[in-house]
Amino acid sequence: xxxxxxxxxxxxxxxxxxxxxxxxxxxxxxxxxxxxxxxxxxxxxxxxxxxxxxxxxxxxxxxxxxxxxxxxxxxxxxxxxxxxxxxxxxxxxxxxxxxxxxxxxxxxxxxxxxxxxxxxxxxxxxxxxxxxxxxxxxxxxxxxxxxxxxxxxxxxxxx
Numbered sequence: 001x002x003x004x005x006x007x008x009x010x011x012x013x014x015x016x017x018x019x020x021x022x023x024x025x026x027x028x029x030x031x032x033x034x035x036x037x038x039x040x041x042x043x044x045x046x047x048x049x050x051x052x053x054x055x056x057x058x059x060x061x062x063x064x065x066x067x068x069x070x071x072x073x074x075x076x077x078x079x080x081x082x083x084x085x086x087x088x089x090x091x092x093x094x095x096x097x098x099x100x101x102x103x104x105x106x107x108x109x110x111x112x113x114x115x116x117x118x119x120x121x122x123x124x125x126x127x128x129x130x131x132x133x134x135x136x137x138x139x140x141x142x143x144x145x146x147x148x149x150x151x152x153x154x155x156x157x158x159x
Contacts, residue, residue, distance in 0.1 A: 001069055002070065003096065005066070005094050007063050008022065008061075008062050008064070008080060008086050008089040009060070009061055010022060010085050010086055011060070011085050012046060012058040019043065019085075022062070022080075022085065022086065023041055025083075030066065033069075033075060035068050035071060035072020036066060036073075037067055038065065039065040039066065040063070040064065040098075041062075042062070042104075042105060043060075043062055044060075044061035044102075045108075046058055053087045054087055056087060061104075065097040
C-alpha cells in the first residue's frame with residue numbers, strides 16, 4: 001500500500017487530548033475500512049500561525065504517517081474536512097516513513113539542550129537593566145554598594 005504523511009492543524013481552544021482524539025478517529029477510520037494503519041504519530045504542540053485562519057492566531061499541529069489505500073485516504077480527508085476543530089490538513093504521498101523524529105521535533109530538542117551559560121556581568125549604569133524589573137537584588141560583589149570608609153579619595157576621605 002502507498003505511504004502518506006498527513007499534517008493537520010487544529011484550533012487553539014481545544015486541548016491536546018482532543019487533538020489526540022482526532023488522530024484516534026483517523027486511525028479508527030483507516031482500520032474500519034481495511035484500508036491501512038497509522039505508522040507514525042507526532043504532536044508538534046501549540047504553534048503560532050503565519051497568518052490568521054478562521055480568527056485563530058495559534059493552532060495545534062499533528063503529523064501522522066499513514067499506510068493506506070487511496071480510497072480509505074479519501075474518506076479520512078473527507079472526515080477531516082467536516083471536523084470543525086480541524087482548520088487545515090495536508091496529505092502528501094511519500095516513499096518511506098522515517099522512524100526518526102521530524103525536523104520540527106529535532107529542532108525543539110536542540111533548543112532545550114542548548115546551554116545559555118553565564119553571559120557576563122551586567123553593564124554598569126545608574127538604572128537597572130530591566131531584566132528583573134527591580135524586584136530582585138543583585139548580590140554579586142561588583143554591584144554591591146561599598147561603605148564610605150573603603151572608598152579612598154572620595155568626599156569626606158583623606159586629604
